[in-house]
Amino acid sequence: xxxxxxxxxxxxxxxxxxxxxxKQLTKALPKMARAASSDELKQAFQMxxxxxxxxxxxxxxxxxxxxxAKRGTRCEAMEGxxxxxxxxMEEGLSPELLDAALIAAAQKVEHYEIASYGTxxxxxxxxxxxDVAKLLAETLQEEKDTDAKLNDLAIxxxxxxxxxxxxx
Amino acid sequence: xxxxxxxxxxxxxxxxxxxxxxKQLTKALPKMARAASSDELKQAFQMxxxxxxxxxxxxxxxxxxxxxAKRGTRCEAMEGxxxxxxxxMEEGLSPELLDAALIAAAQKVEHYEIASYGTxxxxxxxxxxxDVAKLLAETLQEEKDTDAKLNDLAIxxxxxxxxxxxxx
Numbered sequence: 001x002x003x004x005x006x007x008x009x010x011x012x013x014x015x016x017x018x019x020x021x022x023k024q025l026t027k028a029l030p031k032m033a034r035a036a037s038s039d040e041l042k043q044a045f046q047m048x049x050x051x052x053x054x055x056x057x058x059x060x061x062x063x064x065x066x067x068x069a070k071r072g073t074r075c076e077a078m079e080g081x082x083x084x085x086x087x088x089m090e091e092g093l094s095p096e097l098l099d100a101a102l103i104a105a106a107q108k109v110e111h112y113e114i115a116s117y118g119t120x121x122x123x124x125x126x127x128x129x130x131d132v133a134k135l136l137a138e139t140l141q142e143e144k145d146t147d148a149k150l151n152d153l154a155i156x157x158x159x160x161x162x163x164x165x166x167x168x
Numbered sequence: 169x170x171x172x173x174x175x176x177x178x179x180x181x182x183x184x185x186x187x188x189x190x191k192q193l194t195k196a197l198p199k200m201a202r203a204a205s206s207d208e209l210k211q212a213f214q215m216x217x218x219x220x221x222x223x224x225x226x227x228x229x230x231x232x233x234x235x236x237a238k239r240g241t242r243c244e245a246m247e248g249x250x251x252x253x254x255x256x257m258e259e260g261l262s263p264e265l266l267d268a269a270l271i272a273a274a275q276k277v278e279h280y281e282i283a284s285y286g287t288x289x290x291x292x293x294x295x296x297x298x299d300v301a302k303l304l305a306e307t308l309q310e311e312k313d314t315d316a317k318l319n320d321l322a323i324x325x326x327x328x329x330x331x332x333x334x335x336x
Contacts, residue, residue: 004261006334007327010269077248077276084245093172101178104287108245111279118319119272126327151286159175159294166174 011123012068018116019059020072021082025052025109028082032102037095038161040153041103048106048146055139062132081109096158096165103154110147117143179291180236186284187227188240189250193220193277196250200270205263206329208321209271216274216314223307230300249277264326264333271322278315285311 004010026049033045063070085105093101117140124133172178194217201213231238253273261269285308292301 004259004265004269007265007268007331010265010272010330014272075248077245077252080243080245080248091172097172097175097178100175100291101172104178104182104283107287108280108283111283112276115272115276115279115315119275119322122319122323122327123268125323126331147283151290154287155290155293159290162178163175163294 007123007127008066011120011127012066013073014116014120014123015059015062015066015068016071016073017075017078018113018120019056019063019070021075021078021112021116022052022056022059023072024078024082026056028085031089032085032106035089036099036102038099038153038158041099041158044146044149044153045102045106051142051146055142058135058139062135065129065132078109078112081105081112085109094162094165096162099158100154100162103150103158107147107150107154110143110150113143114140114147175291175295176234179288179295180234181241182284182288182291183227183230183234183236184239184241185243185246186281186288187224187231187238189243189246189280189284190220190224190227191240192246192250194224196253199257200253200274203257204267204270206267206321206326209267209326212314212317212321213274219310219314223310226303226307230303233297233300246277246280249273249280253277262330262333264330267326268322268330271318271326275315275318275322278311278318281311282308282315 004013029045029049029052033042033049036042036045060070085102088098088101088105091098091101117136121133121136121140124130124136172181197213197217197220201210201217204210204213228238253270256266256269256273259266259269285304289301289304289308292298292304
């Protein structure tokens with residue numbers, strides 16, 4: 001998008017960026033779920049995949065409300081984050097270390113999304129698009145909840161297991 | 169780092185990633201401060217530059233405590249985020265829209281750092297490196313505070329100004 005002359009233009013650019021990002025994530029999450037060895041982590045990734053599909057539907061509702069074409073814009077930063085998660089799975093880590101590294105990669109993805117939906121929500125409110133802002137707030141909360149869940153899982157179980165496994 | 173066989177290896181990899189990221193950021197922030205037109209945003213970027221220099225010193229203390237060489241590892245995701253901020257400055261946006269777009273880009277960078285320092289802090293605790301964990305917790309809090317400050321600035325002033333300027 002070459003010309004951005006209004007907040008609506010900035011909003012649409014950000015919307016297309018996260019639409020592309022979420023679609024990439026739906027390809028990566030099933031692989032991350034298969035690669036995880038902790039049952040809880042597998043479930044967390046599977047649950048987030050279902051959630052991500054719902055988030056994509058919300059984004060499509062937003063495109064409809066704006067009467068804008070549903071298409072993504074390639075985002076190199078997010079591609080880098082998803083690629084990082086893929087590379088981790090090919091490093092030959094022990095199952096316990098792999099779980100810890102997968103959570104670290106997934107939390108970077110979540111934080112990218114938290115920043116992006118936070119901006120989209122704030123832009124929607126500034127533009128007076130209240131229905132759109134409400135949809136985005138739902139997704140923003142889901143991303144924050146997913147990040148918090150991954151954090152708890154890392155601290156309460158996965159990191160300890162990774163530490164103990166490498167010492168044994 | 170090809171072989172990662174312990175939590176310490178994962179920690180060091182993440183440490184080198186964020187060390188490289190912070191160094192890139194010290195080059196981008198002065199440009200972002202110059203590009204911003206809101207005085208408060210300029211000040212926020214300048215203050216975060218000083219903070220980032222202190223955070224790099226903390227990372228160097230961590231390298232020393234681990235007796236590890238102080239060197240960064242190139243991280244494509246963070247390079248993409250910093251590059252995005254640079255591109256925004258060349259898009260010919262109006263000053264008001266540029267401020268809104270710069271905050272959006274800066275919050276993505278902050279969230280990358282929040283995820284990274286969160287992981288480093290959790291890894292340090294799992295490894296029983298209490299002094300290191302304490303240093304990282306200080307930086308983590310600074311990154312969260314910076315993100316919250318940018319968020320407040322966007323919502324209370326910058327986005328409204330951007331919206332009004334494009335309508336006038």
